[in-house]
Amino acid sequence: MKTQAIEKLMQKFANRKEQLYKQKEEGRKVFGMFCAYVPIEIILAGNAIPVGLCGGKNDTIPIAEEDLPRNLCPLIKSSYGFKKAKTCPYFEASDIVIGETTCEGKKKMFELMENLVPMHVMHLPHMKDNSSLEIWIKEVEKLKELVEKETGNKITEEKLKEMVDKVNKIRELFYKLYELRRAKPAPIKGLDVLKLFQFAYLLDVDDTIEVLEDLIKELEERVKKGEGYEGKRILITGCPMVAGNNKIVEIIEEVGGIVVGEESCTGTRFFENYVEGYSIEDIAKRYFKIPCACRFKNDERIENIKRLVKDLDVDGVVYYTLQYCHTFNVEGAKVEEALKEEGIPVIRIETDYSESDKEQLKTRLEAFIEMI
Numbered sequence: 245m246k247t248q249a250i251e252k253l254m255q256k257f258a259n260r261k262e263q264l265y266k267q268k269e270e271g272r273k274v275f276g277m278f279c280a281y282v283p284i285e286i287i288l289a290g291n292a293i294p295v296g297l298c299g300g301k302n303d304t305i306p307i308a309e310e311d312l313p314r315n316l317c318p319l320i321k322s323s324y325g326f327k328k329a330k331t332c333p334y335f336e337a338s339d340i341v342i343g344e345t346t347c348e349g350k351k352k353m354f355e356l357m358e359n360l361v362p363m364h365v366m367h368l369p370h371m372k373d374n375s376s377l378e379i380w381i382k383e384v385e386k387l388k389e390l391v392e393k394e395t396g397n398k399i400t401e402e403k404l405k406e407m408v409d410k411v412n413k414i415r416e417l418f419y420k421l422y423e424l425r426r427a428k429p430a431p432i433k434g435l436d437v438l439k440l441f442q443f444a445y446l447l448d449v450d451d452t453i454e455v456l457e458d459l460i461k462e463l464e465e466r467v468k469k470g471e472g473y474e475g476k477r478i479l480i481t482g483c484p485m486v487a488g489n490n491k492i493v494e495i496i497e498e499v500g501g502i503v504v505g506e507e508s509c510t511g512t513r514f515f516e517n518y519v520e521g522y523s524i525e526d527i528a529k530r531y532f533k534i535p536c537a538c539r540f541k542n543d544e545r546i547e548n549i550k551r552l553v554k555d556l557d558v559d560g561v562v563y564y565t566l567q568y569c570h571t572f573n574v575e576g577a578k579v580e581e582a583l584k585e586e587g588i589p590v591i592r593i594e595t596d597y598s599e600s601d602k603e604q605l606k607t608r609l610e611a612f613i614e615m616i
């Protein structure tokens with residue numbers, strides 16, 4: 245029951261490498277990035293191309309471990325390994341990489357990565373008060389200056405407005421998709437939606453819009469006809485599941501669950517909140533609101549999870565963390581407590597990119613889904 249739009253997504257992804265290198269030949273600069281906090285509107289307004297570089301594969305971890313400790317988040321190691329091995333076409337296409345001071349591991353890894361690729365690191369303050377917001381606004385201004393310098397293109401008000409509208413359009417379409425997934429049965433599998441989020445970090449923005457528009461039309465039809473997938477409705481919350489890392493969603497949907505929502509950077513944190521206005525400050529304010537566990541006192545995230553559980557009529561929550569991701573692991577205790585207080589079933593899963601725990605995870609998730 246694959247939709248044509250998902251087939252189109254896979255096709256566009258298969259062609260993306262070639263398209264990106266062609267865009268580069270035409271003189272466009274490529275900006276690599278590792279985080280949902282990087283305001284892509286600014287990069288696009290300089291006629292440059294943003295691409296997500298977070299690694300989701302195990303293969304590049306051994307080469308990364310020559311420099312990095314073993315007890316470090318697999319996303320960080322996989323990403324670094326891709327650059328060191330020079331095996332990621334998106335990394336190799338990147339003229340410059342934008343990092344950020346989010347979690348400790350990533351930020352310290354950037355100090356090593358600087359030796360491999362030109363980098364610019366944005367200072368994301370971890371507090372959420374006004375003085376921190378002021379710092380962040382200045383960081384976004386600095387990014388604008390950097391994009392202008394690297395591309396040689398002036399970011400005009402018109403160009404910025406055009407790109408704010410375009411990226412807001414993507415958000416609007418993801419909101420529509422979110423609404424459609426409230427239906428019973430669920431009109432689309434979580435695995436297909438995960439791919440959509442993963443590829444949204446890599447595809448040309450116009451292609452993402454095209455796929456989303458097609459998908460929404462198809463899903464509206466499905467919902468009208470009452471077609472879709474039955475199963476225990478699951479919300480995933482926690483670390484991002486970047487391209488190459490589909491393990492948990494695959495298992496959940498294999499053992500009788502259907503993922504209907506993701507509180508994650510490959511999920512709601514990617515599209516929630518519009519940029520309201522066209523100034524640098526308006527852009528900065530939208531990104532500053534992202535409730536990542538790297539921030540201090542992140543209670544908005546807990547409230548979001550509770551709201552999503554109700555709104556999507558979820559049967560159970562899978563709290564997903566990557567090994568050694570201290571921020572999401574520690575925050576997990578607060579989230580678990582808050583959900584249990586409301587009688588919402590929750591299971592905590594900590595894993596890496598290897599296949600070695602697959603059977604064990606399957607047994608645990610199967611038991612959880614049977615129980616809820």
Ligand code: SF4
Binds near residue numbers: 279281
């Ligand atoms: S989880 Fe936090 S650090 Fe990771 S991509 Fe999302 S916002 Fe960035």
Ligand code: SF4
Binds near residue numbers: 349350483
């Ligand atoms: S998953 Fe956690 S440890 Fe890994 S990069 Fe993201 S915030 Fe950092």
